[in-house]
Amino acid sequence: MPTVNAYAAVSPTAPLQPLTIERREVGPRDVRIDIKYTGICHSDIHEVRGEWGEAHYPLAPGHEITGVVAEVGAEVTRFAVGDRVGVGCLVDSCGECDACVRGQEQFCSVKAVWTYGDTDFDGAITQGGYSTQIVVTERFVLHVPDALPLDTAAPLMCAGVTTYAPLRRWGAGPGKKVAVVGLGGLGHVAVKIARALGAEVTVLSQSLSKKEAGLALGASDYRATSDPATFEELAGAFDLILSTVSAPLPMDDYLRMLAVGGAMINVGSPPDESSLHIRLLNRQRVLAGSLIGGIAETQEMLDFCGEHGIGAEIEAIPAEQINEAYERVLASDVRYRFVIDISTLA
Ligand code: NAP
Ligand code: ZN
Numbered sequence: 001m002p003t004v005n006a007y008a009a010v011s012p013t014a015p016l017q018p019l020t021i022e023r024r025e026v027g028p029r030d031v032r033i034d035i036k037y038t039g040i041c042h043s044d045i046h047e048v049r050g051e052w053g054e055a056h057y058p059l060a061p062g063h064e065i066t067g068v069v070a071e072v073g074a075e076v077t078r079f080a081v082g083d084r085v086g087v088g089c090l091v092d093s094c095g096e097c098d099a100c101v102r103g104q105e106q107f108c109s110v111k112a113v114w115t116y117g118d119t120d121f122d123g124a125i126t127q128g129g130y131s132t133q134i135v136v137t138e139r140f141v142l143h144v145p146d147a148l149p150l151d152t153a154a155p156l157m158c159a160g161v162t163t164y165a166p167l168r169r170w171g172a173g174p175g176k177k178v179a180v181v182g183l184g185g186l187g188h189v190a191v192k193i194a195r196a197l198g199a200e201v202t203v204l205s206q207s208l209s210k211k212e213a214g215l216a217l218g219a220s221d222y223r224a225t226s227d228p229a230t231f232e233e234l235a236g237a238f239d240l241i242l243s244t245v246s247a248p249l250p251m252d253d254y255l256r257m258l259a260v261g262g263a264m265i266n267v268g269s270p271p272d273e274s275s276l277h278i279r280l281l282n283r284q285r286v287l288a289g290s291l292i293g294g295i296a297e298t299q300e301m302l303d304f305c306g307e308h309g310i311g312a313e314i315e316a317i318p319a320e321q322i323n324e325a326y327e328r329v330l331a332s333d334v335r336y337r338f339v340i341d342i343s344t345l346a
Helices: 042-048 150-157 159-169 185-196 211-216 228-233 251-255 295-308 319-330
Strands: 003-008 017-022 030-039 065-072 084-087 090-092 133-137 177-181 200-205 221-224 238-243 258-266 286-289 314-318 337-341
Touching: 030 084, 030 150, 042 319, 065 133, 065 150, 084 150, 090 133, 150 159, 150 185, 150 295, 150 314, 150 337, 159 185, 159 238, 159 295, 177 185, 185 200, 185 295, 200 211, 211 221, 221 228, 251 258, 314 319, 319 337
Parallel strands: 177 200, 177 238, 200 221, 238 258, 258 286, 314 337
Antiparallel strands: 003 017, 030 065, 030 133, 030 337, 065 084
């Protein structure tokens, strides 16, 4: 099996290190992609550090992948060598169950295969985009619109669809007041997308340190959640609260900021489960989760971002700075997505 250069974790505590990983030969329906950029999602850190349970090591994370098609299998019809493409959190599913047919491959009743650290249909453990190449079945490869540069488009593959899907599903649009909690990788893309959908956006961040930047992304208000007055002043203010926070949140405090019938959607995936609260039922408020998005939805998101010129705000880094980037992400010192320049791995 061909091997490729990668950056991978060998344990939950060791820094990531250069390593080679195997990629399968290109099958009839496979696309081999030369990876150009891979975003660092906080999920990579949760997974690498075993915060969601035991991981498979060695583990090359990365599910915000953009690149160029290098080879296609004989039966591939939607892609050609040279196409600009992306791969997100999923690399396979059964394709036939109700969930797959509905375009919700992440809920495949047979098996949704996650881009890294998962067992593929052939029994191999999947490896992600902190690597020079990936081989993915055509159905899970996305077209990146020409209007989107590959670097700023990379974070859209997870951060984009993870925020776009619930914002669409819960009706973010003109006349709706949307709060985005946490201005990190997901949060900053959520602000851009919610604004582009026509909603009025407020950022709820731990402090006001990123206020100017948050307003520049399209928010019309920016409040610090470290200030108790925020929760008082914004009681009942929002139709939608989208939490992208990577740590457990005092959900009750946030639910108070929902309007009647408002919905709080949590996409943050902290290690500890948060508790539900009575406020969910007493004003018919909704607390919902959202898990990435399906493939058709992902393409819809990419096309939407292409039309609106939406890409992530990124800091491109060479591979040897991955561990440093992790520490900065953990310290909320990210503006707003680190993206690995994969040419530094070659
Ligand atoms: P990130 O860039 O680290 O952003 C998270 C933001 O949350 C931080 O920038 C910070 O924003 C805020 N925050 C961090 N710690 C906090 C604390 N203790 N209290 C309050 N706020 C805090 O992470 P990300 O890549 O956007 O990912 C965010 C979360 O979503 C992660 O848990 C990730 O695993 C999860 N995720 C879920 C899905 C899904 O499908 N549901 C998909 C992708 C990622 P401020 O500095 O503005 O306060
Ligand atoms: Zn992610």
